[in-house]
Amino acid sequence: MSRVSIADRDLVDYAVRHGTRPDEVQRSLIDATAERVGDHAMMQIGVDQGAFMSVLAATLRPRFAVEVGTFTGYSALCLARGLAEKGRLLCCDVSEEWTAIALEHWKMAGVDDRIDLVIAPALETLAALPHDPPIDLAFIDADKPGYRRYYEEILSRLAPNGLILVDNTLWSGRVLADSGADDENTSALRAFNDFVADDDRVAVAQLTVGDGVTMIRRR
Numbered sequence: 315m316s317r318v319s320i321a322d323r324d325l326v327d328y329a330v331r332h333g334t335r336p337d338e339v340q341r342s343l344i345d346a347t348a349e350r351v352g353d354h355a356m357m358q359i360g361v362d363q364g365a366f367m368s369v370l371a372a373t374l375r376p377r378f379a380v381e382v383g384t385f386t387g388y389s390a391l392c393l394a395r396g397l398a399e400k401g402r403l404l405c406c407d408v409s410e411e412w413t414a415i416a417l418e419h420w421k422m423a424g425v426d427d428r429i430d431l432v433i434a435p436a437l438e439t440l441a442a443l444p445h446d447p448p449i450d451l452a453f454i455d456a457d458k459p460g461y462r463r464y465y466e467e468i469l470s471r472l473a474p475n476g477l478i479l480v481d482n483t484l485w486s487g488r489v490l491a492d493s494g495a496d497d498e499n500t501s502a503l504r505a506f507n508d509f510v511a512d513d514d515r516v517a518v519a520q521l522t523v524g525d526g527v528t529m530i531r532r533r
Contacts, residue, residue: 316329316330316360316361316362316363316524317356317359317360317363317524317525318360318362318522318523318524318525320484320486320487320522320526321522326362329362330360330361330362333361333362333365333366334365334368334369335361336361336364339391339419339422339423340361340364340388340391342419342422343386343387343388343391343415343416343419344358344361344388346386346415346418346419347385347386347388347415350386350415351386351412351415354412357385358385358386358388359388359389359455359481359524360524362523362524363389363481363523363524363527364388364389364392365392366523366527367389367392367393367453367479368392368395368396370396370451370477370479371392371393371395371396371397371451372395372396373396374396374450374451374477375396375397375398375401376393376396376397376398376401376450376451377397377398377400377401377402377447377450378401378402378404378447378448378449378450379393379394379397379401379402379403379404379449379450379451379452379453380403380404380406380440380443380449380451380452380453380468381393381403381404381405381406381452381453381455382406382436382440382452382453382454382455382456382464382468383406383407383436383453383454383455383456383457383481384405384406384407384412384413384416384431385407385409385412385413385416385455386412386413386415386416386419387405387413387415387416387417387419387420389453389455390403390405390416390420390429391416391419391420391423391425393451393453394420394423394425394428394429395423395425397428401428402428402429402430403428403429403430404429404430404432404439404443405429405430405431405432406432406434406436406439406440406456407431407432407433407436408433408434408435408436409433410433413431413433416431417431436456436460436464437460437463437464437467440464440467440468440471441467443467443471444471445470445471448471448472448473448474448476449468449471449472449473449476450473450476450477451476451477451478451479452468452472452476452477452478452479453478453479453480453481454468454478454479454480454481455480455481455482458482458498458499458502458503458506459498459499459502461480461502461503461506462502462505462506462509465478465480465506465510465530469515469516469532472532473532474532475531475532476531476532477529477530477531477532478516478529478530478531478532479527479528479529479530480506480510480527480528480530481524481525481526481527482503482524482525482526483503483506483507483520483525483526483527483528484520484522484525484526485499485500485503485525485526486525488500489503489504489507489526491504507520507528510528510530514533515532515533516530516531516532516533517530517531517533518530518531
């Protein structure tokens with residue numbers, strides 16, 4: 315399963331088959347999400363993106379990670395498994411219903427003791443964070459008009475050479491100027507992409523993983 319819509323489907327399926335497959339808990343989480351949230355299940359990251367995030371987190375071994383927009387917990391599960399010893403993952407979301415699915419599966423995976431879930435507007439949660447310990451790794455996957463504000467709050471607390479991942483930044487190709495899309499989410503993503511590309515505080519790589527993942531490293 316992948317959310318990639320900007321590449322040849324056969325090639326995408328090949329790439330998914332040649333990455334690490336979901337384990338039993340991840341498959342249970344995929345199924346539970348499909349069964350319990352209806353059409354909103356499309357918000358869950360694809361298994362190819364999950365594999366990418368799992369490898370990245372396990373390589374970086376963050377001591378403190380932050381996620382903005384947890385949904386049913388698949389991405390958080392991938393991040394939590396890669397934390398350093400005694401590392402913590404802070405998850406910010408506003409839905410108790412959807413994150414209840416996450417809590418069930420984090421417990422199944424044995425990572426619930428290293429995740430702190432805060433049900434509140436993410437901007438409030440981020441603004442209340444101290445600057446120590448710094449954030450080593452962050453993942454932003456929430457309301458698109460809020461991306462710039464989440465980015466600024468995280469960047470001000472990001473460790474030297476810390477990393478931010480931002481989801482949906484290619485938006486199934488709608489971010490292109492000639493796509494004809496001009497809705498609020500698309501406009502917000504275009505503005506965010508333009509801003510980050512010109513931000514001399516960071517180095518940026520735009521990846522075609524999933525629906526577009528922007529990788530941002532603090533200089």
